[in-house]
Amino acid sequence: MANLVWHTKFGIHLDLTLDDLGHPNLPNLWSIVYDTDRLYAARDIPVRERDLQCGGICQEAGVTAWMYLRQRANGRREAVHERAEDEERHTAPMTAEHRAYQERIVRAAEIGGFSADCEVRTRTGRRGWIQTDTLVQGESGLRIGWEVQLSTADTHGPRSVRSRAARAAKHGITPAWHTDRADYARRRDAHWTRSNNLPAHVIARTGDLRVVSGFxxxxxxxxxxxxxxxxxxxxxxxxxxxxxxxxxDVLFDDLVRQSAAxxxxxxxxxxxxxxxxxxxxxxxxxxxxxxxHDNTNLPPLPDSEEEDGPAGASRRRPTCRPATVPPASAQHMPVRLLDWNSSAHWSFEPQPCRHCSKPTNLLDDQGEPSHKVCAEAATGA
Incomplete structure (x- = not known):
């Protein structure tokens, strides 16, 4: 059974979990499609001629799987695959380790103040959707889609890792693939991370879980x-x-929280x-x-300056332009580049430039944050 049905004649998806099937502008839609399907069944019309296909996992895998509708006595709506093998595609068993990873991601995210949920479906248009193992809602609309892959993963086709990662990124989800298999960690079709092969009860514990590759x-x-x-x-x-x-190395919980941040x-x-x-x-x-963005083709400094300054002078391209423009007379003056080759001119924490207020990792001779080009313009060097 599946909750998402593709109506071939109407050209729309029908979400059976919603009262209006996801189409509030089409009143009584369920009654129309259900009564029509029952009429087809009463006339012995084959399922493959009733306009209903699986619009979920089967469609994503490129499989045409025909369906029929039924309604339980309690009012529950169901769409049933015509073929058993199509039905089995939706009921692949989830290992205890896989479930433990999903629960740990949710727990780690919530401890960090982020919301997360498992098996999340995201619409990608009229005919498509993405199902994510665990989706973490991060800072400023950032979404991290965690996919835990502990079994064989396709290398080609719509269900391949490369295809699924590309689709997620295209629709605003940052794909994060995690595994315990060393051969997967060496693949280049996604941004893989790996932890050691551990049993479910160890993964589920609150203790440290280390990521041994991918960072x-x-x-x-x-x-x-x-x-x-x-x-x-x-x-x-x-x-x-x-x-x-x-x-x-990095701890798995830290990776979950810091990627969301x-x-x-x-x-x-x-x-x-x-x-x-x-x-x-x-x-x-x-x-x-x-x-x-460095300019490695800058002209060499004059011989006199090369002798006065330290070896290997910085040839970094400035990352911004100062907000102020020097006077016209200064624009025709020769400019001597400052030499900031020393590590004392670098800060690992970006701060607003004292001249243009844009972020920079550079520090001037007074230890104040400043782009090199801003300092040169301000001092008339």
Missing amino acids: RALDFWRCDGRALYRCPDTQSRCGNVHVTPKPK GLIVPIDHRDGSSTHRFWVTSTDRDRLEDHR
Whole structure:
């Protein structure tokens, strides 16, 4: 049985859990479709010719599954599949471990002050919908759709992980896939996280549950003689700044709450020709965005300045423009770039720039938050 029916002739979904079937502008809709179906049955018209199909899991899987209607003595409305194998598609058993993960996600979210619910259906138009294992309602309308995958997952078709994750993201749900299988954690079709294979009673406990893969800390480093890593682009030191993701453990409950708060986010990180998908802190994500917009083709500094300043001077592209425009006479003056290569000019917590009020991680010589270009414009450097 299913609660969502697709009427092929009317071209609409019928939600049997609602009195108006989801169409308040069509009065007596249930009586019309039910009486019509009973009339077809009385005339021995085959089920496949009665205009009713499964509009839920079967339709999402690309299967045409015909249905008929019935109404219990207590008034309960039901849609029944014509074929038993279609019916079984809706009654796949849920393991105790899967259920324990769902309950833990809901509990962790609610402790953090967020609402969450299991097996949530989200409309995606007239003919589609998304069913999420556990949906967490986060900050500022953020929605995290948790999918717990402990069994075999399709790699192709409408029910594949890639397809389901893409559909969720398209309709405003951030997909979060969690597993206990190491081979799934290495896949790149979604932002996978993994915990160890544990029994249901351990997953359900209040104690720590550790995520052992899928969360990274980003290491930003300059490719010079002091670097600990090999240059990813050349056989020698190129002098540019590179990014290396490093595995880092995080507690599952913290991941649930901080992703809902927007403090942990999914990213796609390119490494050569490969794209890796994992979760990082929002601070690392912002630093990575700044790094991606760096101008690595800036002209070199004059020889005199290279000798006076420290090696590897910053060539970061400014992330904003100051609100004030210098006088016309100053616009024709040569500009000398400030050298903020020292780590003393970086703050891990973004703060409003003292000049333009836009967020920045940079600090000026007085330790005040300031974009480099703002400081240059303000001092006339």
